[in-house]
Amino acid sequence: MTQPQSISVTKPMHEDLPEEKFNELEAFIDGMETTKGALIEILHKAQQIFGFLPRDVQLYVARKLGIPGAEVFGVVSFYSYFTTKPRGKHTISVCMGTACFVRGADKILERLKEKLGIESNEITEDGLFTIKDVRCVGACGLAPVVMVDEKVFGRVKEEDLDDIINSYKKG
Amino acid sequence: MAITRTNIMICVGTGCLATESEKVLKNLELILKARGYDKEVKIIKTGCFGFCEQGPIVKIEPENVFYVRVGPKDAKDIIDEHIIKGRRVERLLYKEPFQNEGIDKQENIPFYKKQLRVALRNCGLVNPEDIYEYIALGGYEALGKAITKMSRDEVIDTVKKSCLRGRGGGGFPTGVKWEIAKAQESQVKFIICNADEGDPGAFMDRSILEGDPHSVLEAMAIGGYAIGSDKGIIYIRAEYPLAISRLKTAISQARELGLLGKNIFDTDFNFDIDIKYGAGAFVCGEETALINSCEGKRGEPNYKPPYPAQEGYWGHPTCVNNVETFANIPSIITKGPEWFTSMGTENSKGTKVFALAGKINNVGLVEVPMGITLREIIYDIGGGIQGGKKFKAVQTGGPSGGVITENELDTPIDYDSLTGIGSMMGSGGMIVMDETDNMVNIAKFYLEFTMDESCGRCTPCRIGTKRLYEMLNKITSGKATMADLDAMKQLSYMVKDGSLCGLGQTAPNPIISTMKHFWNEYVALVTDYDNPQGEGKYEAKNKIGIES
Known part of the structure; x- marks a missing residue:
């Protein structure tokens, strides 16, 4: 059984990374039966808490588990689900699976980037949106698919994009 | 458990949820209650029926009536007309393209006629949460x-x-x-x-x-x-x-x-x-x-x-x-x-589920016995190509597979026959492409995927897929020569032979198979860039040349 470090581990807190969030993560890690093989699970939780995985959070996890920071970064950078950059309030995911691609998802993505003036994984100036290109969300019957947070928009046309964006600007 | 006379089954899979099946469900429940029928009629949330193109799907048992594209507003008619008065709601029945008559029973719909459900036997039949x-x-x-x-x-x-x-x-x-x-x-x-x-x-x-x-x-x-x-x-x-x-x-x-x-x-x-x-x-x-x-x-x-x-x-x-x-x-x-073993072919028994997608009329999940031909899947079950366009190719096996052309559509499919015609079974993705798709572009799409997903552990895959992608980019932007095509072919085989795992060993397959079947499209992009084949024929020429 592998246990987390029992000594107190420095929490590199600042404005964007408040103490409560670190405490929540710490409680989660301390509550695990074993931390053997649990790194990915812990990073999922950390990303859920902080929204992203900046260097300080990665280092905290490494120290807490007593493993090298490089090992944590190795895992974070390997998987596309983990992000080291903060995200906007809403994440617009454009499905780039094959089914969506042959129905023009690449054009939707280009147009969306133009409209919001950002590239993939960047935040708009007002902090509202981040664009992500994702691999197959499995709704191939509705291709091309755009997801805003958890809501799926199917059979999206270029001219629908304005409506979709605007509906989130108000709310 | 109370005995009910009728069950309303509604799909709450990801596909149907995206087309508001949850609202339909809510409306059905509300109206059923308001009319006082909630004791004798039960609403069951089920998994995927497979016919995602026509979602949200509502099925009434035991009459076995199959309603498609049910919107939140249709809930009222289903309850008032069908459940209470026993009349079918004609406009919600599935209609074949160019036919006016709706088909009411699930098994009579061409999409389901040739299917045989083993792995999917309970999908769309049981409540997955019970x-x-x-x-x-x-x-x-x-x-x-x-x-x-x-x-x-x-x-x-x-x-x-x-x-x-x-x-x-x-x-x-x-x-x-x-x-x-x-x-x-x-x-x-x-x-x-x-x-x-x-x-x-x-x-x-x-x-x-x-x-x-x-x-x-x-x-x-x-x-x-x-x-x-x-x-x-x-x-x-x-x-x-x-x-x-x-x-x-x-x-x-x-x-x-x-x-x-x-x-x-x-x-x-x-x-x-x-x-x-x-x-x-x-x-x-x-x-x-x-x-x-x-x-x-x-x-x-x-x-x-x-x-x-x-x-x-x-x-x-x-x-x-x-x-x-x-x-x-x-x-x-x-x-x-x-x-x-009574189902299937000599070396591949049973059934296989395919995810039918792309430029096809009936997108969805189909389960068929091994040995069925691609033509049956695409035309009989899939309902043919969207918009009346001409079939060009179908890609099976995803990024690891290859394209299959018109000539081979009558091959009975199983593990070995698909490998024999230069593709593979893979997990069962089946992407249909029509005459407007440029095959070089398709190969580029898959290589971009495998390049992104290459884990970096072994060199042939890590660097090979990157170089292949660059070569494809060069071709689609009109800067390639015939020597590049040969070099790309050679490199494809090197990556195939030298990689550690299945990802690298199969990553060049889309290139090898599109080069085999659509060599003219590659050549056209090299020698006659101003008059490209496929997509370029129909749209502005720079569309296939978009640099990414």
């Missing part, structure tokens, strides 16, 4: 039979005799895999369900987990009994939140009823299942990479041997099977191997 519905349809009977009436060797023998082959793509005989895992002498063994469906354009595993999670749990327990393991792990993509939540519900229900846990069916067999989450990496479909990822590490593949069956999860013997493979197991145990 274990009793699964049990009512014979669920967990196979597990009971296996552990109380059969020896471990008999279970393995049955699976071996059924000739079931791995549905994740490899096509390795499942019974043999179990036999190898059983032969290992170890106190601790693991059985892992591979639910990391990475092929973009395939969604059968997700649909099975969302629509019929218990069949997978039951099969894992049977497998655990057979190989001598008391611990199962489901490795699932974090991108499938609905499937994860249904699995969790299913596991806790099975534990409550003692179908998982200690002393199952009062025998000394113990078995429990844990869920591990992936984090988005295509290579994790490879079993050694998957095991590394389960251990919380980077999902890079290992050299084989040792095979996972010898030395897998934390060094213990581990058996990895795919979701669809597992979904076939319970029926094989209850109905016997002869029943299973």
Whole structure:
């Protein structure tokens, strides 16, 4: 059984990374039966808490588990689900699976980037949106698919994009 | 349980949820209650019917009336007309293109006529969040039979005799895999369900987990009994939140009823299942990479041997099977191997689920017996090409497969015949392309994918896929020469021969097969860039040249 470090581990807190969030993560890690093989699970939780995985959070996890920071970064950078950059309030995911691609998802993505003036994984100036290109969300019957947070928009046309964006600007 | 005269089944799979089936459900419930029929009519949330193109789907049992594209406003008519007055709502019935008459029964719809459902037998039939519905349809009977009436060797023998082959793509005989895992002498063994469906354009595993999670749990327990393991792990993509939540519900229900846990069916067999989450990496479909990822590490593949069956999860013997493979197991145990071998071709028995997508009329999930021809799938089940355009090619096997052209549409499909015509079964993604698609662009799309997903462990794949992608870019931007085409072909074979795992070994397949069948499109982009083939013919020429 592998246990987390029992000594107190420095929490590199600042404005964007408040103490409560670190405490929540710490409680989660301390509550695990074993931390053997649990790194990915812990990073999922950390990303859920902080929204992203900046260097300080990665280092905290490494120290807490007593493993090298490089090992944590190795895992974070390997998987596309983990992000080291903060995200906007809403994440617009454009499905780039094959089914969506042959129905023009690449054009939707280009147009969306133009409209919001950002590239993939960047935040708009007002902090509202981040664009992500994702691999197959499995709704191939509705291709091309755009997801805003958890809501799926199917059979999206270029001219629908304005409506979709605007509906989130108000709310 | 109260007896009801009519059941309204409504699909709450990801596809239908995206087209507001939840609102339809809510409206149905409200109106039913308001009219006072909620005692005699029951609304059942089911998994995927497979006909995603026509979602949301509502089916009325026992009349077996099949309504398609049901909007939230249609709920009123379904209740007032159908349930109360017993009249069909004609406008919601499925209509064939160019026909006015609606078809009311599910089995009469051409999409379903040639299908044969084994792995998907319960999808669209049971409420995935209610274990009793699964049990009512014979669920967990196979597990009971296996552990109380059969020896471990008999279970393995049955699976071996059924000739079931791995549905994740490899096509390795499942019974043999179990036999190898059983032969290992170890106190601790693991059985892992591979639910990391990475092929973009395939969604059968997700649909099975969302629509019929218990069949997978039951099969894992049977497998655990057979190989001598008391611990199962489901490795699932974090991108499938609905499937994860249904699995969790299913596991806790099975534990409550003692179908998982200690002393199952009062025998000394113990078995429990844990869920591990992936984090988005295509290579994790490879079993050694998957095991590394389960251990919380980077999902890079290992050299084989040792095979996972010898030395897998934390060094213990581990058996990895795919979701669809597992979904076939319970029926094989209850109905016997002869029943299973009665379907399919000589070397590929049973059925296969395909995710039909792309430029086809009826997008959705179909399960057909092995040996059916591609033409039957595309034209009879799929309803032909969208917008009356001409068929050009179909890509099977996802980024690892190849294209199949018109000439080979009449090949009966099974594992071996698809390999024979330069493609592969893969996990069952089937993307249909029409005359407007430029094949070089398609190859580029797949290479971009494999380049992104290459884990970086071995050089041929890490650098090779990058160079191949660059060459394709050069071709689609009109800067390539004929010598580049030859170099690309050569490099493709080098990457194929030199890579460590399946990802690299198959990554150049889309290039090799499009070059074989559509060489003229490559040549045209080199010699006559101003008059490109395919997409370019129909749209502005710079469209295929978009630099990314």
